Amino acid sequence: MRYPSQGILPHTKKKKKIQTLTDGEKDILAYYIHNQKRSEYLPYNDELVRELQRLRIIDQSSIVSSCL
Structure with a gap:
């Protein structure tokens, strides 16, 4: 999945955001560690997950769906 250039924060703003993560965002990242x-x-429509994707802290590897 490619990300559009708009919405991606410059390195300095991304670093500041990482330093001020919410408790929910920290919980998501803590699981990995x-x-x-x-x-x-992770639910792709979750607000916290989408924010971490937007910041390119996590990346969506694929979308899986099922047909009934």
Whole structure:
């Protein structure tokens, strides 16, 4: 998935944002660290997940859907 250039923060603003993460954002990232994971299933429509994607702190690897 490619990201449009608008909405991506410059490096200095991204660094400041990382330093001021919300508790919810910290919880998402803590899972990766504590469990030594490289990937995790997260709801793609969750506001916190979308914000971390927008900042390019996490990346969406794929979209999986099922047809009934």
